[in-house]
Amino acid sequence: MSSIPISVEGFELVKRDLERLKQERPAVIQAIKEAREEGDLSENAGYDAARERQGMLEARIGNIESRMARFNVIDMRTLGGERVTYGATIELEDLETGEMRVYTLVGPDETDYVKGSISVLSPVAKAVLGKEEGDEVVVDAPRGKIHYEIVSVSFNGPVITLE
Numbered sequence: 001m002s003s004i005p006i007s008v009e010g011f012e013l014v015k016r017d018l019e020r021l022k023q024e025r026p027a028v029i030q031a032i033k034e035a036r037e038e039g040d041l042s043e044n045a046g047y048d049a050a051r052e053r054q055g056m057l058e059a060r061i062g063n064i065e066s067r068m069a070r071f072n073v074i075d076m077r078t079l080g081g082e083r084v085t086y087g088a089t090i091e092l093e094d095l096e097t098g099e100m101r102v103y104t105l106v107g108p109d110e111t112d113y114v115k116g117s118i119s120v121l122s123p124v125a126k127a128v129l130g131k132e133e134g135d136e137v138v139v140d141a142p143r144g145k146i147h148y149e150i151v152s153v154s155f156n157g158p159v160i161t162l163e
Helices: 008-036 045-068 124-129
Strands: 003-005 070-074 087-092 102-104 118-119 137-143 144-155
Touching: 003 087, 003 102, 008 070, 087 124, 102 124, 118 124, 118 137, 124 137, 124 144
Parallel strands: 003 070, 102 118
Antiparallel strands: 087 102, 087 144, 137 144
16 A cells, blocks of 8 residues: 655645535435435436435545555655655756746645646656656656756745635
8 A cells, every 4th residue: 555645734724625425415315305205216307316415425435534544644844855755846848849838746635626736647757756946857758758847846834824
């Protein structure tokens, strides 16, 4: 079982999402009960929809709970250094086109919350992990191999703001 990196703030958001999903359970159970009371279940679209919603809800809860057991919670305020690791913000130059890209490397469960982020499990992140400014990397992409130079590596602390 491999660990999954996640920031303190990202972990809090996942916990909130899990709690919200668990709070939906009673409403789904009530919808199933009401649809069941309508009679013939073989042609009851409301019942089928409620059961499908329940199945998706339970699958999502199970997925989150199983992943949470593998989380390695990291305080991004403690990160730093010259090498690319989880939490680094990197600037890359496409050596063919000259196009510049900026990414922050976060855990796969945080990419929805952080604009301009990529998962540490993505092909680009895998290519740059452990590298430093000035290093060149090659990423296999659908359009072919992309050659990047790492222009800068910085650690800017937490990238998620909790409300």
